[in-house]
Amino acid sequence: MSNSNGTSQEISNNYLDMDLLRFTTAGSVDDGKSTLIGRLLYDSKSIFEDQMEAIEKTSRSSGEEKVNLALLTDGLRAEREQKITIDVAYRYFATPRRKFIIADTPGHIQYTRNMVTGASTAELAIILVDASKGVLTQSKRHAFISSLLHIPHLVVAVNKMDLVDYDQNRFDKIVSEFRTFAKKLDVDNISYIPISALKGDNVVEKSEQTSWYKGATLLHHLETVKVDSSQNIIDFRFPVQYVIRPNQNFRGFSGRVASGRVKPGEEVLALPSKKSSRIKEIVTKDGNLEEAVPGDSVTFTLEDEIDISRGDMIVRKNNVPNVTNAFEAYLCWMNEEEMELDKSYIIMHTSRTAQVFITDLIYRMNVDSISREDADTLKLNEIGRVKLKTSQPLFIDPYQINQRTGSFIIIDPASNVTVGAGMIRAGSTESKKNGKSGSDSKKKSPNVVWQPWNIPREEREKRNGHKAKVLWFTGISGAGKSTIARELEKRLWKEGRQTMLLDGDQVRHGLNGDLGFSPKDRTENIRRIGEVARLFFEHGNIVICTFVSPYREDREAVRELFPEGTFEEIFVKCAPETAHSRDPKGLYEKAKKGEIKNLTGFDGEYQAPKHENAVVIDTDRQSVEECADELINKFFHICPKRLKK
Amino acid sequence: MNNHLKVLEDEGIFIMREVAAQFERPVLLFSGGKDSICMVQLALKAFYPGKIPFPLMHIDTGHNFPETIEFRDRLVEEHGLELIVGSVQESINNGRVKEETGPDASRNALQTVTLLDTLKKHQVDAALGGGRRDEEKARAKERFFSHRDVFGQWDPKQQRPELWNLFNGRKNPGESFRVFPLSNWTEMDVWQYITQEKMDIPSIYFAHKRKVFERRGVWLADTEFVNRQDDEEIVEKTVRFRTIGDATCTGAVLSNASTLDEIIEEVSAARQTERGNRHDDKRSETAMEDRKRQGYF
Numbered sequence: 001m002s003n004s005n006g007t008s009q010e011i012s013n014n015y016l017d018m019d020l021l022r023f024t025t026a027g028s029v030d031d032g033k034s035t036l037i038g039r040l041l042y043d044s045k046s047i048f049e050d051q052m053e054a055i056e057k058t059s060r061s062s063g064e065e066k067v068n069l070a071l072l073t074d075g076l077r078a079e080r081e082q083k084i085t086i087d088v089a090y091r092y093f094a095t096p097r098r099k100f101i102i103a104d105t106p107g108h109i110q111y112t113r114n115m116v117t118g119a120s121t122a123e124l125a126i127i128l129v130d131a132s133k134g135v136l137t138q139s140k141r142h143a144f145i146s147s148l149l150h151i152p153h154l155v156v157a158v159n160k161m162d163l164v165d166y167d168q169n170r171f172d173k174i175v176s177e178f179r180t181f182a183k184k185l186d187v188d189n190i191s192y193i194p195i196s197a198l199k200g201d202n203v204v205e206k207s208e209q210t211s212w213y214k215g216a217t218l219l220h221h222l223e224t225v226k227v228d229s230s231q232n233i234i235d236f237r238f239p240v241q242y243v244i245r246p247n248q249n250f251r252g253f254s255g256r257v258a259s260g261r262v263k264p265g266e267e268v269l270a271l272p273s274k275k276s277s278r279i280k281e282i283v284t285k286d287g288n289l290e291e292a293v294p295g296d297s298v299t300f301t302l303e304d305e306i307d308i309s310r311g312d313m314i315v316r317k318n319n320v321p322n323v324t325n326a327f328e329a330y331l332c333w334m335n336e337e338e339m340e341l342d343k344s345y346i347i348m349h350t351s352r353t354a355q356v357f358i359t360d361l362i363y364r365m366n367v368d369s370i371s372r373e374d375a376d377t378l379k380l381n382e383i384g385r386v387k388l389k390t391s392q393p394l395f396i397d398p399y400q401i402n403q404r405t406g407s408f409i410i411i412d413p414a415s416n417v418t419v420g421a422g423m424i425r426a427g428s429t430e431s432k433k434n435g436k437s438g439s440d441s442k443k444k445s446p447n448v449v450w451q452p453w454n455i456p457r458e459e460r461e462k463r464n465g466h467k468a469k470v471l472w473f474t475g476i477s478g479a480g481k482s483t484i485a486r487e488l489e490k491r492l493w494k495e496g497r498q499t500m501l502l503d504g505d506q507v508r509h510g511l512n513g514d515l516g517f518s519p520k521d522r523t524e525n526i527r528r529i530g531e532v533a534r535l536f537f538e539h540g541n542i543v544i545c546t547f548v549s550p551y552r553e554d555r556e557a558v559r560e561l562f563p564e565g566t567f568e569e570i571f572v573k574c575a576p577e578t579a580h581s582r583d584p585k586g587l588y589e590k591a592k593k594g595e596i597k598n599l600t601g602f603d604g605e606y607q608a609p610k611h612e613n614a615v616v617i618d619t620d621r622q623s624v625e626e627c628a629d630e631l632i633n634k635f636f637h638i639c640p641k642r643l644k645k
Numbered sequence: 646m647n648n649h650l651k652v653l654e655d656e657g658i659f660i661m662r663e664v665a666a667q668f669e670r671p672v673l674l675f676s677g678g679k680d681s682i683c684m685v686q687l688a689l690k691a692f693y694p695g696k697i698p699f700p701l702m703h704i705d706t707g708h709n710f711p712e713t714i715e716f717r718d719r720l721v722e723e724h725g726l727e728l729i730v731g732s733v734q735e736s737i738n739n740g741r742v743k744e745e746t747g748p749d750a751s752r753n754a755l756q757t758v759t760l761l762d763t764l765k766k767h768q769v770d771a772a773l774g775g776g777r778r779d780e781e782k783a784r785a786k787e788r789f790f791s792h793r794d795v796f797g798q799w800d801p802k803q804q805r806p807e808l809w810n811l812f813n814g815r816k817n818p819g820e821s822f823r824v825f826p827l828s829n830w831t832e833m834d835v836w837q838y839i840t841q842e843k844m845d846i847p848s849i850y851f852a853h854k855r856k857v858f859e860r861r862g863v864w865l866a867d868t869e870f871v872n873r874q875d876d877e878e879i880v881e882k883t884v885r886f887r888t889i890g891d892a893t894c895t896g897a898v899l900s901n902a903s904t905l906d907e908i909i910e911e912v913s914a915a916r917q918t919e920r921g922n923r924h925d926d927k928r929s930e931t932a933m934e935d936r937k938r939q940g941y942f
Contacts, residue, residue: 017648018648018649019648019649019652020648020649020652020653087786087801087804088786089785089786090778090785090786090828090829091779091785092778092779092829092831094649094831094833098649099649099831099834101829113806114806116806116808117806117807117808120808120809121808121809241659241662241663241666242662242665242666244692244693244694244695245695246694246695246696250694250695252694254662254691254692255662256655256658256659256810283693283694284690284693285689285690285693285694286690295652295655296655297654297655297656297658297659297662297690297691299693310666334806346815348811348813349811351666403809404809404810407808407809407811408811409806409808409811409813411813411815416813416815416816416817417805418805418806418807418808418813421806421808
């Protein structure tokens with residue numbers, strides 16, 4: 001027993017340098033997830049003899065020929081009987097470099113809540129794809145949830161390579177299929193690894209069967225991927241968890257630093273009281289600290305006596321969260337009893353608890369097709385975008401910028417059960433009008449503090465005598481977007497409106513000159529245009545944008561930048577034949593000759609808007625004048641006749 | 646800096662404070678074992694410079710190794726802690742439970758009744774336990790905040806989802822929680838932490854000479870509490886204990902590890918889980934889950 005070997009020596013000496021990675025897996029019986037975890041545990045020597053004996057015995061008694069590694073991870077009795085994983089299970093293993101916590105979750109749609117739960121603490125997600133079946137809905141669902149929960153690293157493990165003879169073409173095809181799908185997701189770091197969990201290829205040991213694969217094995221990747229990359233080290237937020245007051249002379253505020261850093265002597269502000277003071281000491285039993293960083297469990301004392309209790313938040317004076325009692329969020333419903341609008345629930349957000357009403361369900365997300373649907377309620381395992389109102393203000397940040405201050409749970413006050421989990425998108429539209437719109441958009445520079453516009457848009461609108469608005473024309477090339485937009489702008493301009501027309505070619509020549517026509521570049525193209533449109537919008541203009549903008553998600557992302565009711569999507573459509581014969585820029589001609597690829601309306605994908613979101617203009621049936629008339633009628637209170645030339 | 650022990654410690658301290666903030670009458674279940682000693686360490690850190698704002702609770706089977714009790718009393722004394730003892734012997738005297746008979750007789754199962762009675766008597770609404778998810782497969786799905794109905798029972802199918810670091814401790818009158826701050830720790834983490842913190846632990850964790858006998862591959866200490874059979878021969882061996890529980894069912898391992906570093910070395914080379922020496926888990930494949938449903942630790 002006391003014999004040591006090289007590995008143990010290494011572990012015992014180096015454990016002080018080990019760090020920790022939490023990752024999540026999702027999958028069903030068939031795609032080999034349990035086998036993969038069993039393989040990781042087995043090959044990294046984290047399985048003990050008695051565990052192995054136990055599963056050997058069980059495998060034999062259920063008539064299986066080989067030792068079923070999957071049995072290592074299926075814990076509860078019901079699961080053993082039905083051979084399915086029904087709850088989140090946590091597994092642990094360590095290598096000399098790193099300790100790992102696996103949140104192992106089932107992948108069926110009826111277990112979306114478990115996937116969300118597992119993903120909530122993970123820094124990396126392993127998405128399993130069966131090489132013999134390709135990218136199935138289930139893998140997409142897991143990838144989508146991972147992006148929704150903002151997991152910074154994804155690993156696509158293309159499993160069962162042994163069933164496809166370790167075929168590189170097969171692997172490449174799956175990678176390219178997944179890449180296309182992943183454009184729709186908000187994930188920066190995706191790795192692809194060909195493996196066989198059953199045979200052990202590229203899990204721990206590099207496979208000799210895949211000499212064409214030059215990347216790391218799965219375990220090596222897990223050991224070397226950067227940890228803590230989801231931490232926000234800029235915006236200091238300290239939700240007060242507990243007040244320590246052993247005697248009259250000591251009053252300490254305890255908690256865990258949610259984000260940002262702070263040092264003694266620095267000025268801080270307490271919310272909601274807005275009283276300010278300075279950090280006196282950062283107290284721990286092991287001695288006072290020079291600095292507190294994200295994740296630290298510490299106790300602060302302050303220079304001044306100010307009244308602070310659990311649920312309050314200590315922040316920096318010039319970097320405060322949104323203090324609001326109305327906001328929007330993605331909500332995952334986790335209970336058999338469906339969500340009820342305008343019912344009184346309880347919300348837990350940081351260390352604060354309040355009463356909450358879900359006032360509006362904006363849409364339900366179809367997690368399989370990643371599209372939006374109209375719905376009256378959310379049922380178990382459904383995800384939707386909702387508006388919430390709380391009885392007292394919360395101190396929130398968008399989830400994408402700050403997980404700790406952007407997440408919450410909903411509790412049913414009758415049963416006390418956790419029924420929902422939410423990720424905050426943005427404060428209410430009221431706060432957007434104060435110039436904070438866009439604070440929820442994808443940001444790579446979270447340290448930029450939003451300042452209100454110097455001259456608010458409302459002032460500019462007053463001077464202009466009309467409201468600012470965005471009209472977004474989308475449709476395939478040759479549908480007639482630009483022609484109608486030009487006609488519309490001329491009429492508005494004549495009526496004394498401040499207008500601005502943005503169209504594809506202008507922008508492509510300048511601002512977006514560095515972008516091509518790949519799906520990724522198209523997305524970036526639209527994102528930049530959205531931001532430009534927002535600047536003109538804030539300047540009080542009626543901004544008319546004409547862009548093919550083929551992807552629904554991209555257009556929706558632009559819509560998010562603007563307050564409700566100010567962004568209008570106009571779908572200009574015609575039969576493909578009509579567009580091909582119009583061919584105003586000769587693009588279809590070139591495409592037919594094979595000179596250009598990915599032309600929307602020819603060989604590139606176009607995702608039409610959902611009807612409830614867009615005005616549809618059919619240029620096969622209406623003339624340019626008629627189209628312009630219709631839009632004027634719909635959006636501007638001007639008699640169309642007066643506007644004609 | 647992401648040192649795994651620091652992350653686990655910060656998380657454990659967070660849970661300790663959350664329990665103190667969310668509950669009215671919490672207790673820390675203390676067995677004298679290394680896990681509960683780590684919990685005491687976390688609690689001391691969580692409330693420093695204040696005192697731990699809740700008592701320790703020890704369920705005494707009456708079959709403890711004397712070293713465990715000595716250690717317990719010293720710890721309580723040193724840190725000025727409050728201690729509640731629930732006695733299995735008393736439960737037997739009151740007729741709440743009946744002593745098992747036969748060679749495998751143990752008070753291990755009986756303690757569940759004493760535990761539930763003691764929790765009820767003190768109106769405890771949250772009991773901090775040292776359970777870890779790596780110990781046993783039924784524990785892999787345990788929550789940090791584990792809800793118990795009015796009978797103290799666990800329903801693995803009705804567990805509350807637990808997300809981010811938001812712990813829902815709300816409950817109806819009579820219901821309670823078991824809370825596990827060491828959920829994410831492994832046996833190795835515990836030993837590394839004890840070493841890093843230079844913590845004191847009961848001497849029986851270290852190698853010592855002891856009279857033992859072998860039963861179904863497990864070395865049991867020869868104490869007055871064990872029904873040793875005639876064909877079970879007493880031998881003296883150098884052993885230590887990997888877990889500390891009731892003397893009737895806690896097996897020793899043959900070991901020369903007499904320092905913490907040697908224990909860590911041994912644990913990392915070990916090919917048996919620590920509960921591999923627990924007779925109580927060997928009764929059936931889902932023994933642990935069955936006991937947990939009834940309200941076991």
